[in-house]
Structures are given as C-alpha cells and as structure tokens.
Amino acid sequence: MSYPVFAVTVDLVVLTVRDGALHVLLVQRGCEPYLGRWALPGGFVHADEDLTTAARRELGEETGLDGPAGHLEQLGSYGDPGRDPRGRVVTVAYLALLPDLPSPTAGTDAAAAEWAPIGRRGLAFDHDRILADGVERARSKLEYTPLATAFCPPEFTIGALRGVYEAVWGGPIDPRNFHRKATTTPGFVEPTGRSTEGEPGRPARLYQRGEATRLNPPMSR
Amino acid sequence: MSYPVFAVTVDLVVLTVRDGALHVLLVQRGCEPYLGRWALPGGFVHADEDLTTAARRELGEETGLDGPAGHLEQLGSYGDPGRDPRGRVVTVAYLALLPDLPSPTAGTDAAAAEWAPIGRRGLAFDHDRILADGVERARSKLEYTPLATAFCPPEFTIGALRGVYEAVWGGPIDPRNFHRKATTTPGFVEPTGRSTEGEPGRPARLYQRGEATRLNPPMSR
DNA sequence: TCGATTATCGTCAGAATGACGAGAAAAGGA
DNA sequence: TCCTTTTCTCGTCATTCTGACGATAATCGA
Structure with missing residues (x-):
C-alpha cells in the first residue's frame, strides 16, 4: 500500500491575562519560511513522541515551564495543502491557558518571543486562523467549565x-x-x-x- | 532541515439515532492490519486534499451521502507512536451526526458495514477511545447547541x-x-x-x- | 481622621425550571 | 358508532436562578 507522506508539527496558542487584557505568546521566526514574521510557537513532532508530549515539550521550551500549572488541551488540526511552502505539513494545534508569567525566553529557532495583545494580524502560515479558533475556544469554555x-x-x-x-x-x-x-x-x-x-x-x-x-x-x- | 515522516488518515465517528438508541457506523476491516476486526470508517488523506475534504469524501464513500445533510466537525487528532503497526500514522478524527439512513454500503476496502449500538468494545487501533471521545462530544454539545x-x-x-x-x-x-x-x-x-x-x-x-x-x-x- | 477603594452581604422583581393537571386530536378496535 | 389508547399541546404553581442595585465592612493613603 502506498500513501502520501506528511510532516507533522504542533503549534501552541498560549494565552494569559496581563494588565486586564488577553495576551498570546508569539515568537519571531528565526528561519525560513516566513523568516522574521511573528508566529505561534511550535515545532516538528519527534520520531517516537506522542502529540501531547510534543506540545508539552514545546511549551516548556518557550516558557521555561514544565509543571502541571495552567491548562493544556488539543485545539484542532490544520492540514490545508499549501499551508506550508516546505511541503505537506499537518499541524496539531494546542491551547494553553497560563497565569501571568515573567517574560518569555526566546526558544532555539526563534529570534524573539513576547506576549502580544490578541488582535494582531499577519502571523505566519495559517496562524491567524488558529489563533482566532483558540481565542474562541477559550471564550466558550469559560462559560461551562471552571x-x-x-x-x-x-x-x-x-x-x-x-x-x-x-x-x-x-x-x-x-x-x-x-x-x-x-x-x-x-x-x-x-x-x-x-x-x-x-x-x-x-x-x-x-x-x-x-x-x-x-x-x-x-x-x- | 530533517524531520520524521508520517502518514495521515481521517477516521469518522458517524452517529445516528435508530430505534431510540444511539448507533455508530462501523466497518469490518478487509485488509491488514486488524483484518476482520470492526473499526471506525476512514482512510488515508490524499496528496493534495484538505483534511475536511478527506473526511467528507470518506463519509460519502461509506454512506452514499454527499449532501449537506447532518453535521460534520473535527473531533481531534490521535498520534501515539505505536497506535498503528504499519508505522507512524496520525489520524484526524471527525464526528458526523446524521439522521437515520437506509443501511450503509460497504466501502472499497471494508468487508462489511453496519450500524452498531454504541457500547461495543474491541475496535481496531485506538478506535475505542476515539469513539468514546466522539460520544462524549455529542452528549456535551446537545446541551448548548442546536x-x-x-x-x-x-x-x-x-x-x-x-x-x-x-x-x-x-x-x-x-x-x-x-x-x-x-x-x-x-x-x-x-x-x-x-x-x-x-x-x-x-x-x-x-x-x-x-x-x-x-x-x-x-x-x- | 477622611475619603477612596475594593470586598461582601442583602433585597427584590422578573425569568427559568421542574413537577404535574388537563384537554385536544388523531388511530384502532369492539 | 363509541370507547380506549396514544401522543401532542397548553396551563398552573412552587422553587430556583438571574440581573439590578442598595448597603455595609475593612483596608490604604493622604
């Protein structure tokens, strides 16, 4: 049996509340494609790594956090052909909700990292849409969950x-x-x-x- | 840059109400692995196909339905290493809710297809868990959506x-x-x-x- | 001591909920 | 035809929940 070949990444929508406003963790890309553009933090899933494990690993790399603080859940998967110029890449997005933290540490292949008020547009890939979906999920879940x-x-x-x-x-x-x-x-x-x-x-x-x-x-x- | 290679499938949790009970569409596998075992319908995502398109295609192949009837939404992705003996396979599960239909038509690589009352265990792969997640999602969504x-x-x-x-x-x-x-x-x-x-x-x-x-x-x- | 600020408790009318009574409108059988 | 069964539809009523807002409590800073 033959079938198409994919790469799989995880991307994180990390939300927090700072100064009375919702903020999202963004990184400035340090490599192609979209070099220099702001994007959601994320990376490739390793060879023998579970999806959730990969998400938790990326979260730790970006925030320096590894404890069970906050909340992490799967948001959804995005696999449009053409969403990544490198080839066929499916990303599994995760939503993280965290208490306000000290400034983020720029990860390995990120030029910079910062908390940005939600609403900023022009993110790399299809991250505008993923961010919007994450915010909507958070808004909705506040209603019927703690x-x-x-x-x-x-x-x-x-x-x-x-x-x-x-x-x-x-x-x-x-x-x-x-x-x-x-x-x-x-x-x-x-x-x-x-x-x-x-x-x-x-x-x-x-x-x-x-x-x-x-x-x-x-x-x- | 090098990264691991994946295959990507879609699997469907197709629910309907028959005779006052919730039923799920199952297929009997016609090829390895898990030959002969019951499983959720699904298949590989094609080379230049969107995830949702793939899900809709599989749904049409299994039910003979292609109209906008019913409801289709992404349920979640499952990518445990080892969930598929053929290699590293990530599946994107979709949840479909349909009105009661005539008997299903067995698809291409399925030996049989039938509506089964939910509760049956022992499905192929990690489909027991995917089915449970789908049923829980449906139960929950009836509360706050139409x-x-x-x-x-x-x-x-x-x-x-x-x-x-x-x-x-x-x-x-x-x-x-x-x-x-x-x-x-x-x-x-x-x-x-x-x-x-x-x-x-x-x-x-x-x-x-x-x-x-x-x-x-x-x-x- | 005196505001300013934020937390906490009460009140009250209107809306929503759960339990149930009662009648309406059909089918089917005696 | 008449009665029984079935299911739908409308009401009633006590209880609870909600939204709007008054009032008081306990601290800080001037």
Missing part, C-alpha cells in the same frame, strides 16, 4: 477571577452578582482560609480551584 | 427531537417541559406550518432547524 482558574495562580481572589472573565469576554461584570455566582456554584472555587494583605481596598478572601470539571449552571456571557 | 436537529430529517416533530435527547443522554425527559423549552428557546426550531398525518396519537406540528448556533439558555442534562 477553566478561568487556569489563568490564575494557585491562590486567587474572586476579584482576580472576575478580572479573567472581563478580559476574555471583553466587558465589565457586576462584582456582586459575580461573587455570588462564583462562590455558590458547586466545585468552582474553594476558600483557603487566607486573605490578601497590603492591597488597596478591603482584604479579600483567597480561593483555590475546586474539583468540578463543568459549571452547573454555566456562567452566562 | 445540534440535536442534525439527527433529524429536514422536517421533524418536537417528539422526535425529544427522542434524540433521550437516546443520546439515556433517560426519559418530561414531554411537556421539553416542548416548552424547545419551542421557546430562540432560534432552536421554527414551525413549518405542516403537521404529521397517519401517525398514532394526535397529529404533531412539524418544525425545521432554526438559525441559532448556540442555545441560550442551554438544555439541562
């Missing part, structure tokens, strides 16, 4: 969690109704008993993520 | 739509509350003005799918 906590550090306030929703959905949310909803939805967040100190305003109780995998009922956008 | 209509013919009754939910979720639903919910959720279904004839019981109004892409508020499981 994934917003993936954008937060291990301990966080309800106000910080609300900030995530406001940044991802792009609009203000009533603090009082949000507080009620977040604290009464079973399994969403659990109080740790500690509180913030030294912040402006009244001290806020600290919470950690709960055990739920789905929000019931969902947050309404 | 996708249940993809299981129905162009015109259907509220009772038939309820039958889809009962089959996919596996439990009885109160007909009166469901009727209210389906007919008042904006964009879910629209009356065609016609009614059923010759069925037992009171004639039912016929509906077609509405324009909504998401149900607001969602159906509760």
Whole structure:
C-alpha cells in the first residue's frame, strides 16, 4: 500500500491575562519560511513522541515551564495543502491557558518571543486562523467549565477571577452578582482560609480551584 | 532541515439515532492490519486534499451521502507512536451526526458495514477511545447547541427531537417541559406550518432547524 | 481622621425550571 | 358508532436562578 507522506508539527496558542487584557505568546521566526514574521510557537513532532508530549515539550521550551500549572488541551488540526511552502505539513494545534508569567525566553529557532495583545494580524502560515479558533475556544469554555482558574495562580481572589472573565469576554461584570455566582456554584472555587494583605481596598478572601470539571449552571456571557 | 515522516488518515465517528438508541457506523476491516476486526470508517488523506475534504469524501464513500445533510466537525487528532503497526500514522478524527439512513454500503476496502449500538468494545487501533471521545462530544454539545436537529430529517416533530435527547443522554425527559423549552428557546426550531398525518396519537406540528448556533439558555442534562 | 477603594452581604422583581393537571386530536378496535 | 389508547399541546404553581442595585465592612493613603 502506498500513501502520501506528511510532516507533522504542533503549534501552541498560549494565552494569559496581563494588565486586564488577553495576551498570546508569539515568537519571531528565526528561519525560513516566513523568516522574521511573528508566529505561534511550535515545532516538528519527534520520531517516537506522542502529540501531547510534543506540545508539552514545546511549551516548556518557550516558557521555561514544565509543571502541571495552567491548562493544556488539543485545539484542532490544520492540514490545508499549501499551508506550508516546505511541503505537506499537518499541524496539531494546542491551547494553553497560563497565569501571568515573567517574560518569555526566546526558544532555539526563534529570534524573539513576547506576549502580544490578541488582535494582531499577519502571523505566519495559517496562524491567524488558529489563533482566532483558540481565542474562541477559550471564550466558550469559560462559560461551562471552571477553566478561568487556569489563568490564575494557585491562590486567587474572586476579584482576580472576575478580572479573567472581563478580559476574555471583553466587558465589565457586576462584582456582586459575580461573587455570588462564583462562590455558590458547586466545585468552582474553594476558600483557603487566607486573605490578601497590603492591597488597596478591603482584604479579600483567597480561593483555590475546586474539583468540578463543568459549571452547573454555566456562567452566562 | 530533517524531520520524521508520517502518514495521515481521517477516521469518522458517524452517529445516528435508530430505534431510540444511539448507533455508530462501523466497518469490518478487509485488509491488514486488524483484518476482520470492526473499526471506525476512514482512510488515508490524499496528496493534495484538505483534511475536511478527506473526511467528507470518506463519509460519502461509506454512506452514499454527499449532501449537506447532518453535521460534520473535527473531533481531534490521535498520534501515539505505536497506535498503528504499519508505522507512524496520525489520524484526524471527525464526528458526523446524521439522521437515520437506509443501511450503509460497504466501502472499497471494508468487508462489511453496519450500524452498531454504541457500547461495543474491541475496535481496531485506538478506535475505542476515539469513539468514546466522539460520544462524549455529542452528549456535551446537545446541551448548548442546536445540534440535536442534525439527527433529524429536514422536517421533524418536537417528539422526535425529544427522542434524540433521550437516546443520546439515556433517560426519559418530561414531554411537556421539553416542548416548552424547545419551542421557546430562540432560534432552536421554527414551525413549518405542516403537521404529521397517519401517525398514532394526535397529529404533531412539524418544525425545521432554526438559525441559532448556540442555545441560550442551554438544555439541562 | 477622611475619603477612596475594593470586598461582601442583602433585597427584590422578573425569568427559568421542574413537577404535574388537563384537554385536544388523531388511530384502532369492539 | 363509541370507547380506549396514544401522543401532542397548553396551563398552573412552587422553587430556583438571574440581573439590578442598595448597603455595609475593612483596608490604604493622604
């Protein structure tokens, strides 16, 4: 039996919330094709490597992070003939949601790496579309999963969690109704008993993520 | 630059509702590996073919269907090294939801094809897991999208739509509350003005799918 | 001490939900 | 023809959820 030959890459849509706005991790390409253009981080899948393993490896290379912090899930695959001038390349895109981190470290074959506010266009390959799909997935999943906590550090306030929703959905949310909803939805967040100190305003109780995998009922956008 | 070489296939999780139960389209393999074993329909992606095009082609080959009926979406990619004894094969799985059809036609390299109630195990490759992921995706999407209509013919009754939910979720639903919910959720279904004839019981109004892409508020499981 | 700021708790009307009653409109058999 | 069965469709009602907003609590910085 004969069949066409492909190369397989993983690309990452790494999202975080910085300064109240959704940001994506971009790298400036250090080799052809699209030399010098901004792109999603990614690379070829190794010979005996699982797809998820490859995604986690790339994530570690780009962010210096390897712990189980944040969230990583498969986003989808993109295989248009002609999407890569080097030949037939299928990419498996992954979506990562991370708490705000120190500045990224430029990886091996990237000239630079930075957090960019989402909305920038003109990325290499079909990365504009992959990014748009990733953002849409994130927006959608905040509704019916507790994934917003993936954008937060291990301990966080309800106000910080609300900030995530406001940044991802792009609009203000009533603090009082949000507080009620977040604290009464079973399994969403659990109080740790500690509180913030030294912040402006009244001290806020600290919470950690709960055990739920789905929000019931969902947050309404 | 050198990188590993892959083959890429598409596999289909084709679901339908028959006799009040969720069924999946399976084929009996007519060639190695896993000769004679039941598997999800699928095949290699052609040299200059898009992934979605390949999925639609395979769907047409297996069901004889090529129209826009039903629903087709990408489910996810599976690329464990060793998932295929022939070498490094990544498969892109698609999920198709179709109205009940006449018996399937066995495709080119399939010995047989049939609708099997979901739950059967022991499929070839990693198809048990892909099938489970597809069923879970379908269950989940019925909640917050109008996708249940993809299981129905162009015109259907509220009772038939309820039958889809009962089959996919596996439990009885109160007909009166469901009727209210389906007919008042904006964009879910629209009356065609016609009614059923010759069925037992009171004639039912016929509906077609509405324009909504998401149900607001969602159906509760 | 005095705002400014943020967190947290309450209230209240309107909407949505779940449980169920009741009638409408057909088919099929006695 | 009349009755039974079946399924659809419309209502009712108590409970819960939601959105809008008032009020108070607890800190910081001037």
